[in-house]
Amino acid sequence: MRISFRSGLAAAALAVAAAVSAPAEAGPTLDAVRKRGEVVCGVSTGIGGFSIADSSGRWTGLTTDFCRAVSAAVLGDAAKEKFVPLSPQQRFTALQSGEIDMLTTVATWTLTRDASLGLLYAGVYFYDGQGFLVPKSLGLKSALELDGASICTATGTTSELNLADYFRANGKKFTPVVFEAQNEARAAFFSGRCQAFSADMSYLSSVRASDAPNPDEWQILPEMISKEPLGPVVARNDLDWYTAVKWVMMALIEAEEKGITAANVDQMKDSQNPEIKRLLGTAGDMGQRLGLDPAWAYRAIKRVGNYGEIFERNVGPKTSLRMQRGANALWTQGGLMYAMPTR
């Protein structure tokens, strides 16, 4: 086929233009989000501190704040987001079918989910693990002292197995009382049927804050007997969207490391630190490389604060959940939160 010089030139110009103005060639999800002017996030139906609707219907929590950060980074000042509450059985299907753009819930990152569901985990916003809730009156310091206790739990993917493994590895005995659903196990525990209730620490903290008759009478033991990393999940069909979501998480962690908060982010724009300048878009072309504009990270931080602020506001020691940073502290403070370099 013969291509005329003029149409060839036009095509080349178009290609250059497309390469320069990145948004025009974004993936299907990112495009759809921009067109809609709204990010649709799937959230859990109600776990205090992580995603729960308050009395006025506004969603609050660590995972919903992450959704707001992504929305601010991608959509600019007119950022909007819609939260769709999903049960554990519905959540992956909703993402696969394109009903939601991103899953910001308490779904553990595992090989099976990452590799075989047509999805991608875009990072970790909470390092969780299975633990034990016990009455303070027992005076326990460690889960190893639970030798001979009855433990209420719900039948799940791995909670029973983790329990048996942990006690067997430590040469201790226990009696499981296994229920079909978490709320039945929880009710039996609070009625005094079991001495301990075993579930993910995030859930235990939430239960202690909102379901315990008096939160001060219950404690969570320090041992974590399994790894349950929770993070945002996106569909596999749009790697641009995946990369943007992944780097919003990085930016929130990086902001905490550099001491950038929602309150001081405007002053930080004048900082002479080259790393801060690149993150906030006052130098370099980091935003463009992601297919976003230069102020993407600035807006995310301005809206929800850095990772530490999100943690403290939703689940930290001063909230009703009273969680310590632990594994969720920055890597410089003995935790696992580590951002890849912004350069």
Add this chain to the structure above:
Amino acid sequence: MSALAISPTRLARGRHDPAFRALATQLIVLAMLAGTVAFLAMNLAGNLEARSIRTGFGFLWQAAGFEIGQSLIAYGPSASFGRALLVGLLNTLVVASLGIVLSTLAGFVVGIASLSRNPLVSPLARLYVELIRNTPLLLQLYLWYAVLTQMLPAASAAPQLLPGVYLAKSGLHFPVLQHGAWLIPAAGLAGLIAWAGHGVWARRRAAQTGAPAKLWPGLLLLLLPLVAVALERAVSASFDMPHLTRFGFSGGGMITPELTALLIGLSLYNAAFVGEILRGGILSVGRGQLEAAAALGLSRGQTLRLVVIPQAMKVAVPPLASQYLNLAKNTSLAIAIGYPDLMSIGNTIINQTGQAVEVIAILMSLYLTLSLAISTFMNWYNARVALQGAS
């Protein structure tokens, strides 16, 4: 033309031959059925393969890895999945068999009470039946479980009902024999044999002499070996007594509140139906029978025992059988209140292995076997009472 060949006239007539048509239709339906089953099986196998989901029953011999709260046989996390299923089956059998006995006893009381002429007893029985029959069983199980776990005292404040017997949130704790425990079922069996032997002898004697057989010698024979063993054990053997530790009672035997709640719930629920079935059976006995019994000078109790109940059973047994089947299948609600029955353990195994098809096939065949065993027994019993009624 050889004799073997089908004559052309017969072949031509074939389509209109009723016997041939009937056979052909059945063969076609059978082939279609077999084809559908084969297609479904191949489709399933293909899909499992495509998703690289493991298939086969090899997992039954692998270590289960999880703990079970109540087990009649030795079991630990290193035991196999097959053994875990066996533990669940035994737990289901415990609930089903005790539930059938208890609901029958309670149902008899309810059925007879609802026909009572006492102005208080009969409405109470009716109220019970209507209340129990018209609310969901699952709701009743939640209620009994909540009552048991909320109302009972904590282990530290548990009352001592008998020496070494405590009732607490964690269940009913009692002492068990440390060794020689096999003597108790052996004595029970010996008592049963003696009781049955005496029954045969007494019936023969009653047939010969006409004197009615007495009830108490049989009962005495039934209980004597048990009492003797219990006395002997109590003085010579040592007991494993429940004792209070930091987390409640340790040692001794225990009946969990889950089992108790499930038994109470299933028995009371089914007793309402059993009572209605018996009431129907009793009402089906003709008035003439009662008048004849009265004319013979039988007392009210004798009339009930010798005339009414045997004839009522003839009518009651078939619906009773299906009620027992319901009870056996309803034990699968156990998972809602944390009792480790077959269904609950099957669920856990599916979660661990991901082999849902195999585990559900095993569960279905086990429940089917259990139901068939119950209905075989009830058919045998039905044939027996029907024969007696006819003779």
